[in-house]
Amino acid sequence: MKRILVTGGAGFIGSHLCERLLNDGNDVICLDNFLTGSKKNVEHLIDNKYFELVRHDVIMPFYAEVDEIYNLACPASPVHYQVNPIKTIKTSVMGAINMLGLAKRTGAKILQASTSEVYGNPKVHPQPETYWGNVNPLGSRSSYDEGKRCAESLFMSYYHQNKVKIKIARIFNTYGPKMRLNDGRVVSNFIIQALRNQPLTVYGDGTQTRCFQYVSDLIDGLVKLMNTDDLCVGPINLGNTQEFTVRELAEKIIALTHSRSTIVNEDLPEDDPVQRKPDIRLAQKMLGWNALISLDEGLNETIQYYRTKIDPSEYIFEAN
Ligand code: NAD
Ligand code: UDP
Numbered sequence: 001m002k003r004i005l006v007t008g009g010a011g012f013i014g015s016h017l018c019e020r021l022l023n024d025g026n027d028v029i030c031l032d033n034f035l036t037g038s039k040k041n042v043e044h045l046i047d048n049k050y051f052e053l054v055r056h057d058v059i060m061p062f063y064a065e066v067d068e069i070y071n072l073a074c075p076a077s078p079v080h081y082q083v084n085p086i087k088t089i090k091t092s093v094m095g096a097i098n099m100l101g102l103a104k105r106t107g108a109k110i111l112q113a114s115t116s117e118v119y120g121n122p123k124v125h126p127q128p129e130t131y132w133g134n135v136n137p138l139g140s141r142s143s144y145d146e147g148k149r150c151a152e153s154l155f156m157s158y159y160h161q162n163k164v165k166i167k168i169a170r171i172f173n174t175y176g177p178k179m180r181l182n183d184g185r186v187v188s189n190f191i192i193q194a195l196r197n198q199p200l201t202v203y204g205d206g207t208q209t210r211c212f213q214y215v216s217d218l219i220d221g222l223v224k225l226m227n228t229d230d231l232c233v234g235p236i237n238l239g240n241t242q243e244f245t246v247r248e249l250a251e252k253i254i255a256l257t258h259s260r261s262t263i264v265n266e267d268l269p270e271d272d273p274v275q276r277k278p279d280i281r282l283a284q285k286m287l288g289w290n291a292l293i294s295l296d297e298g299l300n301e302t303i304q305y306y307r308t309k310i311d312p313s314e315y316i317f318e319a320n
């Protein structure tokens with residue numbers, strides 16, 4: 001039995017990961033400061049004797065004897081990471097240093113949840129791992145983007161200098177059940193607005209593109225990446241390759257929820273990437289991994305989840 005530390009384990013992705021690791025027969029320590037995560041995401045795991053929930057902030061040192069570390073702690077939604085950008089940078093940078101120090105001391109393998117945001121507003125499309133990106137180092141997304149870029153640099157440096165066993169995943173837009181109602185990212189916003197028959201808020205003209213990956217595909221990729229043998233693996237892109245405009249996403253969600261919602265256009269946030277699509281040939285080759293869940297399938301699962309979170313009186317449609 002492996003003992004595995006998941007930082008940010010009470011968040012959206014982290015809670016799915018903790019569940020998967022427990023199901024695989026591991027002993028799991030879930031560390032979280034509950035900034036954007038919630039005990040509710042992991043309450044069904046609390047009675048499992050191989051699950052421990054620890055309230056801790058990764059910017060402070062943490063001591064435990066572990067075999068593997070998944071470093072996910074960091075607010076991920078632009079709405080949340082921009083509230084306290086200094087804290088966002090500290091979390092990415094000091095959190096990475098502490099978790100790498102822990103990996104160095106224990107000999108644990110450590111995986112960093114990096115992001116497609118390291119490519120910024122990309123001028124190369126789709127984005128391969130070899131692309132260095134086009135990031136505004138001063139703009140409103142910079143605390144997240146540069147924090148994550150610095151974390152990647154730290155991971156590489158601990159590998160080169162201290163032979164720490166590192167894995168870096170560059171995660172593209174991921175969605176699914178357990179994103180908070182006020183998460184602020186596009187898929188949860190649109191589903192909740194559609195279920196409430198409120199207008200869907202498309203930022204800008206909605207022609208910007210994204211590729212949406214269902215969370216179970218990502219979890220599969222993260223576990224496969226951790227299980228690779230090489231001392232240093234990555235960075236490696238993990239994402240779905242089906243590309244949609246944000247407007248197409250809005251229309252799809254209105255159709256799938258049978259909502260009466262309309263679409264309204266709001267201001268496009270600063271430095272919002274115009275297009276984004278992963279080149280996943282490396283993940284296919286090195287991990288034998290592909291994203292398998294289509295957008296329609298994943299959205300239906302996610303819509304079902306939000307129906308249980310929203311008062312039914314808010315989504316009784318004329319059709320019903
Ligand atoms: P999330 O906000 O739901 O989860 C982040 C978790 O980290 C939360 O539980 C939060 O409370 C915790 N946290 C934040 N700061 C912390 C700190 N200082 N100490 C301890 N815990 C802290 O977001 P998510 O979508 O689950 O993202 C998880 C990770 O995956 C993040 O690192 C994010 O950057 C990365 N990622 C996510 C996506 C995506 O599309 N969901 C894309 C790229 C990268
Ligand atoms: N650290 C930690 N847990 C450990 C070992 C180290 O949190 O089990 C922290 C430690 O407090 C330090 C950081 O990780 O701030 C980096 O550790 P490293 O050994 O690289 O640096 P040093 O201690 O030499 O500054």
Ligand code: UDP
Nearest residue numbers: 078184185186187189201202203208246272
């Ligand atoms: N977006 C939108 N309406 C919303 C939330 C987001 O149109 O209510 C857009 C946002 O401007 C971006 C895309 O959807 O172009 C994805 O945004 P998200 O915050 O989910 O993730 P990002 O890929 O920008 O990190």
